Amino acid sequence: MNAIISGQAGVAMVLDGDEVAALRVGSGESASTCRLEDFAFLFGDADDLLFLDDVEIPQVAERLTHEFEKELALQLTLVLLDHGLSPRTRRVAGEELEVLFSRESTKSFVEGVLYARILPFGSDLTGAHSCIPGNATRVNILLQELAANQSHIAAVQMAWEVIPADLFGGSMERSQIHAAAVRAGWFREIVTWRSRGAKGRPPLASLDSPLTIPPDVIAAWIEELRRESAGLDEPEEGKSPDESTLHLSFVAEDTADLEVAINLAYKSLRELRAKVALEPGLALMKEQRLRELRMLQKLESQEIARLHKTATSLPRGAWEALAQAERLLSG
């Protein structure tokens, strides 16, 4: 027989020749007769449909339960992170989650989704920690790792977003592939890979989807992350921004504006880094600042190289006169 399963709808439709039956989550293996025409009513807006061939009722019931638990665990994790809900509701959610996370694949699914986007406005990690019971170890670890990985999540998210649209074949294909990649836990795998130094290739599970992923998509994603990791590093903690740029400034009289911008970017980045620990939603902004800083540094390097070249062919006074002329002309 064949089956359509949706964890969100909490229902499976089983097709055996002309006979059609529905299994509901929580009802074990007991199926009730229905019609194929009930499809739209049974599955509603669910977007997690699985189509299985050659299966038996016990398998369908087991898979339905698991798919439901995965979706439930995701919802309850969001409830736990929701600062607008009462501590009681969040605590009960934490207790249920601890049980649901005893199945590793359920926890992986939730991480797979949460690692695909930085936490948005309204997420309350601190509150979530204070709501969960002391013995909810699995939930506690998930929250800790989620907080620790926010900057990697931001980088992986941005690297995905810059993959050229034409590699996907169209915007609809892009969103289909994105959803399938999230479900398969690819973002989580790549975040983990990046957090461990982005060495080798990330281990990506096969997609549980009939979609074919163009190999160029994965290559472009990884390449962007590698390129970004290999770029100019973040300034080290406590190191003065001036120390990092001083050596570039020896002939940079006319790169003064760039230097000011770079120093401001360093300052902003340092402040953001301190804030990200408290407000993970700022990780994306921090990543953007970092990119801006790198771009400014690249511009400065190019400018210095150009100035070097010019300086070797013109006397210093001539260069100053030229700069003055440029200013007058542009004014």
Added chain:
Amino acid sequence: MATLKCRYKQCGRSFPIGLERCPHCARPGVFSNVEEARFNTERKALTKRYKAARNAAVDRNCGDQVIRLEEELDGSQAVINRSALETARLASSDRELYSTFYQLLNAEVRLPAGKVWDRLRILADAALFPNYQERIRFAALSLDGVGLFNYGDCALVLRDSMIGHRASVFHENSILFLRRHHYKIPPGYRAVWRDRAKLGIAKLAVHIKESTLAADFPALLLRQGETSAKDQFLEVHVWGPLSIYCLDRVGISKRFASLSPALLLAVQELLDEAAVKWKILL
């Protein structure tokens, strides 16, 4: 291909069914299901069926009961039954935290290749909604807010003010109807929202007897079978998405609590916050 005409007189040009705005003057607010129910042929045929049903009831000395039923049907509401998780999604979709992550998983469902799934493909391409099947949400017409629990643990009663302009009503489960009529829809079996009472009378007046009481009306309109195969109802087609603000009230089955007490608590809080009434049904 069937076409619609832009309702703005200054434009008035034709365009294919299924578009949400006129491609010529770009005026929005075109709901194809409503436009199709508004066709003259449909309205005339519906009026004919309605009058015939009413007159037959008068001949059976049931005229007063039919008038009462029509009054009740004028206040009927659309009810969608959804699972606990889908209800929770709907209740929280207004919050950025939830919508951010729901969007990640949102993708159009694609049927796999294979003969078995072709049966489903035929349903998806049903002739009733050419080019816009995926935009339609299915509900049932109800007099007491009780929906079809075979389809989900929560009965979401929709607000007239949020759906009346984009809803149409059909005689029964549209796909079953189409199959019986060899995928050719006779006129007079669908209505715009404000004509739902007419459609209801055209279908139900035949079941009215002299002994029928007002208390019998809800079960006459929506009969819940032991299985979904035995459900009887008038089908409501709502164009476009739903949010928590489309809900008038929610009936929650006891089964929900047994699936996840935490989710039930969260849904109740979210509904309270949006001032949507809820109750646990026995």
